[in-house]
Amino acid sequence: MSGDYQLVQLANGEKTMFSVSYGEKLHPGLGPRAEAELLYVRQLAVCERLAAADGEFVIWDVGLGGAANALTALRATREIPGQLRIISFDNTHAPLAFTLRHAAELRYPQGYETVLAALLDSHRVAFTNGKLQVQWEFHLVDFPAWLSGVKNLCQPPAIPHVIFYDAFSPAKNPAMWTLPVFANLFRALDPQRPCALTTYSRSTLLRATLLLSGFHVGVGHATGLKEETTVAANDPGLLAEPLNARWLERALRSDSAEPLNEPVYLRRPLSPATAAKLRQHPQFS
Numbered sequence: 001m002s003g004d005y006q007l008v009q010l011a012n013g014e015k016t017m018f019s020v021s022y023g024e025k026l027h028p029g030l031g032p033r034a035e036a037e038l039l040y041v042r043q044l045a046v047c048e049r050l051a052a053a054d055g056e057f058v059i060w061d062v063g064l065g066g067a068a069n070a071l072t073a074l075r076a077t078r079e080i081p082g083q084l085r086i087i088s089f090d091n092t093h094a095p096l097a098f099t100l101r102h103a104a105e106l107r108y109p110q111g112y113e114t115v116l117a118a119l120l121d122s123h124r125v126a127f128t129n130g131k132l133q134v135q136w137e138f139h140l141v142d143f144p145a146w147l148s149g150v151k152n153l154c155q156p157p158a159i160p161h162v163i164f165y166d167a168f169s170p171a172k173n174p175a176m177w178t179l180p181v182f183a184n185l186f187r188a189l190d191p192q193r194p195c196a197l198t199t200y201s202r203s204t205l206l207r208a209t210l211l212l213s214g215f216h217v218g219v220g221h222a223t224g225l226k227e228e229t230t231v232a233a234n235d236p237g238l239l240a241e242p243l244n245a246r247w248l249e250r251a252l253r254s255d256s257a258e259p260l261n262e263p264v265y266l267r268r269p270l271s272p273a274t275a276a277k278l279r280q281h282p283q284f285s
């Protein structure tokens with residue numbers, strides 16, 4: 001949406017973007033650089049996993065927005081020889097175009113303006129990032145709709161090793177947080193390729209949704225405003241602190257834990273059927 005984005009300053013002096021239509025800031029805690037570094041890049045051990053990868057390492061960057069998460073990953077990986085593919089998704093160009101116009105104030109895009117301009121224009125760019133060969137694709141799609149048809153694409157996308165899941169909040173953007181979306185995302189992974197996803201929410205509803213989609217789920221690091229975040233994986237070996245039986249007991253008593261089946265935000269306790277499925281999840285048995 002044209003005119004949707006504004007620059008705002010956080011208490012620590014960092015600048016971030018604010019979406020008028022969603023009424024939310026993109027990196028509201030510590031700002032774009034620190035939040036992207038802590039929550040996405042370090043939490044998913046991107047540098048370590050890229051360095052150990054045999055061949056191309058693939059990041060799915062869900063909610064490209066102003067590209068802070070992707071650019072932070074690029075800055076962190078410059079000294080690692082290897083091949084990186086970033087597959088970014090968004091249903092609008094607007095935040096990326098805004099970021100390019102405000103690169104000087106936002107600072108994190110500086111040095112990558114040519115790459116961002118090529119991504120905006122052509123939706124794909126190949127370049128050398130220090131010692132790293134990078135291919136960056138931008139899929140301008142409605143992510144839930146795209147994901148539901150992924151198996152039928154003529155050219156399926158490369159399967160990810162890590163996923164940055166950075167949509168607006170479930171209350172403001174429920175379409176990105178439903179059980180069918182995460183179930184389709186889990187099905188798009190390769191069981192032979194360990195993959196971890198992180199997101200800023202620690203809500204019981206989100207964690208129950210990820211578990212019921214097939215993921216193993218763990219506690220993620222604190223960042224800025226959040227005392228905990230969430231990490232999910234198709235391989236429990238990627239989780240430092242898996243949710244335990246105490247979490248399950250709290251979820252069973254919570255007044256907001258039932259996954260969203262439709263893109264409508266509802267706070268509801270677990271239904272008896274969902275509670276039974278959660279109890280049977282291999283993580284708790």
Ligand SMILES: C[S@@+](CC[C@H](N)C(=O)[O-])C[C@H]1O[C@@H](n2cnc3c(N)ncnc32)[C@H](O)[C@@H]1O
Pocket residue numbers: 025026036062063064065066067068069070089090091092095141142143144166167168173175176
């Ligand atoms: C919190 S912002 C992402 C910030 C971004 N990761 C960054 O580092 O700057 C959420 C993004 O999700 C996008 N989004 C919202 N609904 C979407 C949908 N249905 N499909 C794809 N992207 C969507 C928004 O346009 C927005 O850019």
